[in-house]
Amino acid sequence: MAHSIGILGTGVVAQTLGTRLLGLRYEVTLGTRDVATTLANTKTNQYGGPPFSEWHRRNPHATLGTFRDAASAGSLLLLCTNGGGTLDALTQAGPENFTGKTVVDITNPLDFSKGMPPFLVPQFTNTWSLGEEVQQRVPRANVVKTLNIVNCEIMVHPEKTGGEPTMFVAGNDSRAKEEAIQLLREFGWKDVLDIGDITGARGMEMVLPIWLRTWGALNNGHFGFKIVR
């Protein structure tokens, strides 16, 4: 298993995964567009939580660098960027820095430009997905789509649902999927379902509209989906 993990992103997902990985004794490097801007930002995040600088103050063992630094530093990479910024982030990171690595893709192609609830970007629905686009942009990496169907607290603590939810994995390379599943197990996932190649990302991303409606109905993000069989 990789010892150094590069997280592309500094938002609530990157922070939540970062905290958990530091607790599991991984070396963690987070990547951002501009280090100085990210550290200087004092605004609360979109959920009313503290800015990245506050998280970094509480987690001084995490390294903050550019997207390129994070992609280079990690032997396993976690893609935690905004859906609309993901492809630019890959370009900034340099696709050559992904060669031979497992890339766990947690992103969702959501468009918030018309307010709440967001909608799926049509370009990445039904016959194509952001996961497949990511795989195409970093062809020498092995992309595994997973974790995008739950709230970030549930990603790293599935037991907070009060049950044993199912997590899907989809990707073209079986060794990369094994590496991703090992990480899921460390987070506490017991029910993991391999749904095949990266085209499985289509259905996983299209789960988001029902995730959002369920969140609204429960008024709480601590839930998961279960495949009963």
Ligand SMILES: NC(=O)c1ccc[n+]([C@@H]2O[C@H](COP(=O)([O-])OP(=O)(O)OC[C@H]3O[C@@H](n4cnc5c(N)ncnc54)[C@H](OP(=O)(O)O)[C@@H]3O)[C@@H](O)[C@H]2O)c1
């Ligand atoms: N929130 C959840 O619980 C949850 C659950 C499942 C999946 N997801 C998915 O996880 C991803 C991260 O979500 P989040 O809520 O943590 O944060 P977010 O606000 O969606 O994304 C923040 C990250 O995206 C980067 N970014 C934004 N616009 C960019 C652009 N134009 N070019 C390059 N990078 C850009 C930011 O870079 P800077 O660091 O430079 O600001 C930051 O690192 C999203 O795709 C989301 O759909 C979220």
